[in-house]
Amino acid sequence: MTGNTDDYVTDLTEELSLRDVPPEAADRIVREVSSHLAESGEDPIQAFGTVKHYADEFAPRSWTRRMLVPLVILSGLLGAGSALMLLNGIFGFINPSHGLWGLEPSARVVIGAVLFVCLLALIAMMTVNSRRRLRDWKI
Amino acid sequence: MDESPWPTDWVRVALPGVVLAIVRDEESYGYLIAQRLDAAGFGSVKGSVLYPLLTRLESDGALASTWREGAGGPGRKYYTLTDVGQNRLADYTAAWARFTTSTAAVLAPTKDAQ
Numbered sequence: 341m342t343g344n345t346d347d348y349v350t351d352l353t354e355e356l357s358l359r360d361v362p363p364e365a366a367d368r369i370v371r372e373v374s375s376h377l378a379e380s381g382e383d384p385i386q387a388f389g390t391v392k393h394y395a396d397e398f399a400p401r402s403w404t405r406r407m408l409v410p411l412v413i414l415s416g417l418l419g420a421g422s423a424l425m426l427l428n429g430i431f432g433f434i435n436p437s438h439g440l441w442g443l444e445p446s447a448r449v450v451i452g453a454v455l456f457v458c459l460l461a462l463i464a465m466m467t468v469n470s471r472r473r474l475r476d477w478k479i
Numbered sequence: 480m481d482e483s484p485w486p487t488d489w490v491r492v493a494l495p496g497v498v499l500a501i502v503r504d505e506e507s508y509g510y511l512i513a514q515r516l517d518a519a520g521f522g523s524v525k526g527s528v529l530y531p532l533l534t535r536l537e538s539d540g541a542l543a544s545t546w547r548e549g550a551g552g553p554g555r556k557y558y559t560l561t562d563v564g565q566n567r568l569a570d571y572t573a574a575w576a577r578f579t580t581s582t583a584a585v586l587a588p589t590k591d592a593q
Contacts (some may be wrong), residue, residue, distance in 0.1 A: 369534070371546070372509060374553040376526050379510040387526040397531035 345377050348384035351391045359399040360473040368397055402473060404466050411466070418459035425452030483522025490521050492550060494532060496571035497521065499564055502542060508555040509533060541567050 349370055356366035373394075376399075377384055387395045404411060425448045431438045433446030440448055483490055494516075501507055501515045509530055516524045526568035536542045548554040560568070 368556070369530075371553055371557050372530055375508070375524065375549075375555055376510050376530070377551050379555075380513075382526075387531075389525075389527045394527055397527065398534065442482075 342411055345374070345384050348388075348391060349374055350376075352394065353422035355391050355395040356399060359395060359401060360470050361399045361407060362474060365398075399473075402469060411462070415459060415462060416457050419463065422452045422459060425449070425455060428452075484520060484576075485522075486587050487535075490524070491528070494521075494524070494528070496568065496575060497522065498529075498532060499535065499541060499560060499568040499571065502558050503560045503565070503568060506559050508557050510555075513515075536564070539563070 352373060353366060353370050353419070356369060357363070373384070373388060376382075377387065378385065425440075428438070428440045429445045429448030429452055431451075432440070432448060436445075443451070497516065497519070498512060501512050503510075504516075507515070509526070512528070512533070513529055516529075517520075533542065537544055537558070538541055540561055542558045543561050544556050545557050546554055546556050
């Protein structure tokens with residue numbers, strides 16, 4: 341497996357950023373890789389391994405990064421679900437004939453609100469986790 | 480690590496002390512350290528091994544670094560040994576000597592085996 345130096349450096353910068361490595365620290369890591377490749381003429385993947393493998397050396401993937409796809413799907417479901425239930429509940433109050441799965445309008449609003457709170461909690465947890473990693477990061 | 484006459488595990492264990500010693504002898508940047516290691520018989524140490532090690536040593540305070548811009552290039556990060564690094568290297572050298580002496584003593588055939 342071989343790679344282009346510019347692509348490797350760009351991908352490494354993005355990967356480190358996704359792992360909450362502070363920009364100045366990521367810049368130092370990437371510049372040193374660029375310097376080595378410029379001097380040695382080596383293939384980046386032969387010298388440093390894949391971008392993910394090399395990024396692991398400095399910032400192992402957090403659980404939020406490892407579970408990114410399921411978390412994005414979960415966030416989407418929570419967002420869509422809460423919007424559906426809240427709007428449906430409100431329309432149910434306006435027009436009592438507007439039903440959904442036999443649920444009372446108040447029950448739909450409560451379920452929508454609970455789903456929305458879950459979405460906010462998930463976002464808050466990911467944000468706190470990200471900021472903590474950023475704060476604790478050091479070279 | 481390619482073309483090393485030594486098992487990879489041995490090189491990995493020896494590397495922190497050897498890198499400190501190279502930097503003690505001469506202010507060095509990553510690629511130069513890799514060349515010095517190769518010339519010393521450690522083989523071609525990959526960047527994926529060397530640079531994280533340099534980062535850890537710097538993070539521990541054993542190395543200090545400064546960037547110098549290159550003419551048209553990305554520049555070089557030069558490493559120097561700190562006082563912490565000097566002490567660590569001294570400890571490492573003494574421990575390594577004890578370790579190799581002990582290992583050699585065990586590996587040497589006993590009189591019964593001869």
